[in-house]
Amino acid sequence: MDITRLARGLSVESMEIGLNWSLRVAWIAGIFPLLVASLPSSRLNPLYELLLGFSKRGKIMQSSSYLSVPQRFFLHFYLLGVAWTTVLLLTTWYYASQVAPLGSESLSLSTAAGHLTGLSHISSLYKSRIHTADKRYKVWVSVFLLLLMEMQVLRRLYETLYVFKYSNSARMHIFGYLMGIFYYTAAPLSLCTSFVLVALNFTLDKLAVLKLAYQGVPSMEFDWWGYLRPLANLGWHQWAGAALFAWGWVHQWRCHAILGSLRKCREQSDEYVIPRGDWFEIVSSPHYLAEIVVYLGLLVASGGTDFTIWLLLGFVVANLAFAAAETHRWYLHKFEDYPSNRRVIFPFVY
Numbered sequence: 599m600d601i602t603r604l605a606r607g608l609s610v611e612s613m614e615i616g617l618n619w620s621l622r623v624a625w626i627a628g629i630f631p632l633l634v635a636s637l638p639s640s641r642l643n644p645l646y647e648l649l650l651g652f653s654k655r656g657k658i659m660q661s662s663s664y665l666s667v668p669q670r671f672f673l674h675f676y677l678l679g680v681a682w683t684t685v686l687l688l689t690t691w692y693y694a695s696q697v698a699p700l701g702s703e704s705l706s707l708s709t710a711a712g713h714l715t716g717l718s719h720i721s722s723l724y725k726s727r728i729h730t731a732d733k734r735y736k737v738w739v740s741v742f743l744l745l746l747m748e749m750q751v752l753r754r755l756y757e758t759l760y761v762f763k764y765s766n767s768a769r770m771h772i773f774g775y776l777m778g779i780f781y782y783t784a785a786p787l788s789l790c791t792s793f794v795l796v797a798l799n800f801t802l803d804k805l806a807v808l809k810l811a812y813q814g815v816p817s818m819e820f821d822w823w824g825y826l827r828p829l830a831n832l833g834w835h836q837w838a839g840a841a842l843f844a845w846g847w848v849h850q851w852r853c854h855a856i857l858g859s860l861r862k863c864r865e866q867s868d869e870y871v872i873p874r875g876d877w878f879e880i881v882s883s884p885h886y887l888a889e890i891v892v893y894l895g896l897l898v899a900s901g902g903t904d905f906t907i908w909l910l911l912g913f914v915v916a917n918l919a920f921a922a923a924e925t926h927r928w929y930l931h932k933f934e935d936y937p938s939n940r941r942v943i944f945p946f947v948y
């Protein structure tokens with residue numbers, strides 16, 4: 599049984615490497631066309647128009663082509679984002695608390711089932727695979743990043759339901775919709791690729807043993823402090839990243855509240871005004887800028903050593919800068935009195 603588990607563990611590790619590289623290829627495949635299309639060459643216009651057609655939504659999308667879906671389907675992204683991030687967070691957190699003690703602490707859960715030989719045996723097997731302090735630390739960093747991501751997707755779900763007033767006629771291209779579904783699957787995964795499969799495997803093993811032992815739902819006493827204490831022991835990178843994340847998070851919240859307040863109801867969907875206040879005073883798409891700050895915060899909190907998270911940030915910047923350029927053009931065309939000091943997305947630069 600041990601040899602089977604060990605072999606499964608090894609194949610899980612090679613699958614994790616495959617998953618990591620697949621995500622990297624996917625992010626590069628997303629970034630590259632956006633970068634090329636943004637080069638100032640008229641020969642690239644067809645590519646630019648094609649990508650623009652895919653990314654248009656709401657006010658920027660004039661006609662409702664048959665390849666479009668309602669813009670309120672944005673809700674699906676955040677339902678998926680919340681469900682998927684929660685699964686990844688709980689699994690990784692459970693795995694970390696069982697097999698990745700930080701420092702001299704013993705982080706084993708005081709569960710009623712914790713003393714079963716089968717359970718502690720599984721923990722020792724998995725512990726032997728993350729024997730270095732560096733690896734144990736990285737598991738907890740992934741838990742921390744997923745916690746931040748959870749805060750982001752929960753707020754976006756709330757805003758989609760209660761803050762934005764997507765009109766019934768607002769549409770988005772089906773490609774943009776599929777891209778959003780892919781994005782909210784791949785982005786949380788990119789924050790924990792090195793441990794996600796082994797953590798899922800570990801949790802399934804534990805559940806199987808628990809099921810055999812109890813033939814029902816076991817009663818568990820959770821040591822909440824045991825789950826939280828290792829997070830308090832993380833380094834300055836994580837807290838600096840969290841501060842940056844919080845700065846972007848709060849400004850995106852404020853900017854979304856401003857956008858949501860511009861319309862009294864969905865029926866006023868053809869009415870557009872110049873948004874004012876907060877970061878709107880300096881750029882046309884401050885909510886996109888704030889999103890970039892949020893992901894920059896995640897990168898800093900990760901320690902900056904994971905290339906997949908760099909690529910995730912690269913995609914967010916390329917995608918939102920591309921959309922912001924079109925939004926800025928739309929404002930200049932729509933409002934003669936549009937403030938001339940407002941840049942596209944990066945204050946004083948672009």
Ligand SMILES: NC(=O)c1ccc[n+]([C@@H]2O[C@H](COP(=O)([O-])OP(=O)(O)OC[C@H]3O[C@@H](n4cnc5c(N)ncnc54)[C@H](OP(=O)(O)O)[C@@H]3O)[C@@H](O)[C@H]2O)c1
Pocket residue numbers: 655656657658669762763764765768781850857858860861867869870871872873885886889913914917918
């Ligand atoms: N991570 C990523 O790659 C990614 C990708 C896409 C979006 N996002 C995030 O999702 C959030 C929402 O994005 P979005 O593209 O849906 O934002 P948006 O196009 O600016 O729209 C947000 C809402 O505000 C309304 N609105 C915008 N400007 C208005 C104005 N001047 N007057 C009246 N109403 C106005 C829109 O109406 P209309 O629908 O009529 O325009 C829509 O209902 C952003 O913060 C963004 O960062 C992230």
